[in-house]
Amino acid sequence: MRVLGIDPGLTRCGYGLVEKTGRKPVALSAGVIKTSPDLEVPQRLAEMQAEIRDLLIEAQPTVVAIERVLFQVNVSTAMSVGRASGIVMAEAVNAQATVVEYSPNEVKQAVTGWGGASKEQMEQMVKAQLNIDVPLRPVDAADALGLALCHLAHAPTAAAIAKASERGKISS
């Protein structure tokens, strides 16, 4: 199972691709998509859409795990993140991926065992689980890898089904 975590945003859209075929998950790529702040919002969204589409073609994820916006944010932030996440969702469906959403607390809980973990604790645990010994910068990339790990932790059944289906394909 290959999971692409995405922390959506117009200014910074973090992504992290994790594959789990054996017992340990492996990070395949991580980074941040940025759009030119000099452009108008619609142009930036179109730019982000093109980048996300390229990323999905390259990554070929089974699942796209997107950060869910919390209700504590203000309306302006919700609108802005909504615009970016709507585009990610539609493009993920177009790329035949399953879309799931997790809140920041669910990600922290799944990755560190504690919903109130700090950014530093999250980064440490993401690095430990993925056997990465360099700093994960920018932090959006670490968050996105955390989203992918969260899905792998939450979906053992889904993973088992996907694996069984892949074995089916190979043997048929």
Added chain:
Amino acid sequence: MRVLGIDPGLTRCGYGLVEKTGRKPVALSAGVIKTSPDLEVPQRLAEMQAEIRDLLIEAQPTVVAIERVLFQVNVSTAMSVGRASGIVMAEAVNAQATVVEYSPNEVKQAVTGWGGASKEQMEQMVKAQLNIDVPLRPVDAADALGLALCHLAHAPTAAAIAKASERGKISS
């Protein structure tokens, strides 16, 4: 100048296409894009995206005028409308259209002369300006035509520039 008004939403996305070449604007089409409520949000967004793309290919608008979400709405509504409007914006840019946003009050002010006009007053004025003598149903279509009329009222300069540029293209 051909303006496509869009009142974005996942459940109901109103659209109205208005052309103004001479003195009077003419309605070319209006309607509502709906997505299946039985589907998950990402699937519905992908469905809406495909419909919007088809609509833009057919309508060939110079400008897409989108309803701006007010800050009075709650975070959940802002997220939901944000998702739909983000997709509309990106697709409009992909279709080479200029994207503009107007608040409901700006539309009411431009179409009826009063920012506090009722839905009924809006519909009456949209029908009068476009010389339509049948009821505009559903109401989302009237709202979308109102957005297009609002842009035509707000942008005499933009219209003049676009017209001059079109004349330039024809004569060259």
